[in-house]
Amino acid sequence: MLKNAILTLLSLAIAIGLGGYSVWYALNAQDGVGAIRIGQWTAFPEVGTLAADPYSKARVAREGVLALGQAEGLAFVAERDDAGEPLKRECAYTIEGGYPTARFWTLYAADQSLGVIDTGKPRQSALQSYEVLRRPDNSVVISVGSRPAPGNWLLTGGSGKMYFVLTFYDTPIASSTGLSDVTLPRILKAGCNA
Amino acid sequence: MRSLLHALILGLLGAGIVHIAVLFLVPEFSERDAWSRLAMASDLYKMTRLDAEAGGAPVVKSVDPLFYAAACRFDLADGLVRIRAPGDVPFWSASVYDRNGHNIYSFNDHNANGEKLDAVVLTPAQMIDVRRDLPEDLQGAIFVEAPIEEGIFVVRAFVPDESWKPIVSRFLEQSACELQDY
Numbered sequence: 001m002l003k004n005a006i007l008t009l010l011s012l013a014i015a016i017g018l019g020g021y022s023v024w025y026a027l028n029a030q031d032g033v034g035a036i037r038i039g040q041w042t043a044f045p046e047v048g049t050l051a052a053d054p055y056s057k058a059r060v061a062r063e064g065v066l067a068l069g070q071a072e073g074l075a076f077v078a079e080r081d082d083a084g085e086p087l088k089r090e091c092a093y094t095i096e097g098g099y100p101t102a103r104f105w106t107l108y109a110a111d112q113s114l115g116v117i118d119t120g121k122p123r124q125s126a127l128q129s130y131e132v133l134r135r136p137d138n139s140v141v142i143s144v145g146s147r148p149a150p151g152n153w154l155l156t157g158g159s160g161k162m163y164f165v166l167t168f169y170d171t172p173i174a175s176s177t178g179l180s181d182v183t184l185p186r187i188l189k190a191g192c193n194a
Numbered sequence: 195m196r197s198l199l200h201a202l203i204l205g206l207l208g209a210g211i212v213h214i215a216v217l218f219l220v221p222e223f224s225e226r227d228a229w230s231r232l233a234m235a236s237d238l239y240k241m242t243r244l245d246a247e248a249g250g251a252p253v254v255k256s257v258d259p260l261f262y263a264a265a266c267r268f269d270l271a272d273g274l275v276r277i278r279a280p281g282d283v284p285f286w287s288a289s290v291y292d293r294n295g296h297n298i299y300s301f302n303d304h305n306a307n308g309e310k311l312d313a314v315v316l317t318p319a320q321m322i323d324v325r326r327d328l329p330e331d332l333q334g335a336i337f338v339e340a341p342i343e344e345g346i347f348v349v350r351a352f353v354p355d356e357s358w359k360p361i362v363s364r365f366l367e368q369s370a371c372e373l374q375d376y
Contacts, residue, residue, distance in 0.1 A: 003197070007197055007198065007200075007201035008201070010198075010201050010202070010205060011201045011202075011204040011205040011208060012205070012208070013205070014202065014205025014206060014208065014209055015204075015205050015206075015207075015208025015209045015211070015212050016208075016209075016212055017209075018205070018206070018209035018212075018213075019208065019209040019210070019211070019212025019213040019215075019216060020212060020213075020216060022209065022213050023213055023216045023217050023220070026217075027220075048291075048295065048296060048297045049296055049297050050292075050296050050298070052296070054217050054218060055217065057221050057294070057296075058217055058218075058220040058221055060221075060227070060294070060295050060296070061220055061221035061224040061226075061227045061294060061295060062220060062224055062226060062227070063226070064224075064226050064227050064228045064230070064231050064254055064295070065228065065254065065295065066228050066244075066254050066265070066289070066291055066295055066297075066346065066348055067295075067297055068287075068289070068297075068300075069287070069289040069297045069299070069300020069301075070297075070300055071287065071300040071301045071302050071305065072287040072289060072300050072302060072350065073287070075258075103285065104285070104352070106258055106259075106260045106261075108258070108259050108260070116259040124259055124260075125259075126258075126259045126260050128260050128352075128354060130354055131354070131355065165258075167258055169285060169287070169302075169352070170285070170287070170302050170304065
């Protein structure tokens with residue numbers, strides 16, 4: 001009798017403990033189902049729509065996000081450079097290449113919660129496409145770092161993990177058919193303040 | 195020994211069931227979703243700034259730093275809701291979300307009449323009523339048919355640089371979210 005009770009308790013403990021933990025784990029993992037990867041950039045075009053999978057629906061409810069709609073824009077997040085190393089706030093990077101069709105785009109350096117990095121300086125760690133300098137072939141080279149750089153400079157600072165968030169507004173690539181032949185700029189490491 | 199194995203297998207099966215059950219219950223019971231956060235910040239039919247600019251922590255996270263945003267909650271069971279904003283900003287976009295924060299419909303200034311934001315959100319049943327006799331002043335509005343009752347309307351506006359901040363702030367502060375009689 002006692003043995004049966006203990007075995008029942010064991011089953012229940014495994015069921016509830018493992019079941020609950022696995023949901024918590026899955027919701028905290030950064031990637032998920034439905035991601036689109038282009039180079040090091042990841043986007044979730046379906047997050048926040050009714051067509052999303054149950055995991056991203058749960059994540060939307062838990063984090064209280066209001067995702068951009070298709071007519072608004074599409075955000076790409078990068079957490080690694082082109083060599084596959086995680087982005088760090090103490091390092092300098094060069095982001096170079098062409099951008100797909102959009103009315104305009106914004107780029108900012110983000111912390112773990114994907115909020116903009118607070119550098120404590122009046123200059124924001126964000127750039128947008130109307131203010132950048134372009135090369136003759138319409139590509140853009142952006143220097144990212146804590147020290148001023150000629151050309152386009154995205155200010156960062158501090159230490160720890162960093163993400164780049166690149167958002168295209170009013171763009172045809174937000175409809176899934178346009179995503180097949182899109183190329184996004186490359187992220188190259190320029191050096192680190194060890 | 196066999197009964198222990200039996201209990202372990204039952205436990206794993208149960209874990210699978212609990213996993214699925216919890217996953218589907220999270221959206222139902224979340225108290226941190228966008229609706230609940232907005233409800234703590236303000237009433238129905240009241241435009242609330244989502245960005246940190248208006249003071250305090252941002253109400254809903256992950257707003258582009260080069261954007262200002264405002265949102266209002268509505269309940270279509272009370273009637274149609276009309277959202278208007280005057281003025282010229284470089285870019286604005288708007289989205290209608292349901293109670294659980296799913297994006298139902300979105301549009302931007304290029305879809306609008308004269309680039310002014312004037313939208314009416316209503317249920318398909320209300321749409322039939324309104325179509326029968328369209329009031330004069332609603333003729334330029336964008337009609338968003340949404341099969342929902344409670345929902346959130348969000349307006350986002352682009353701030354290209356420092357000098358646009360007051361203009362974009364004014365755009366959002368003058369935006370109105372009100373029940374519409376028809």
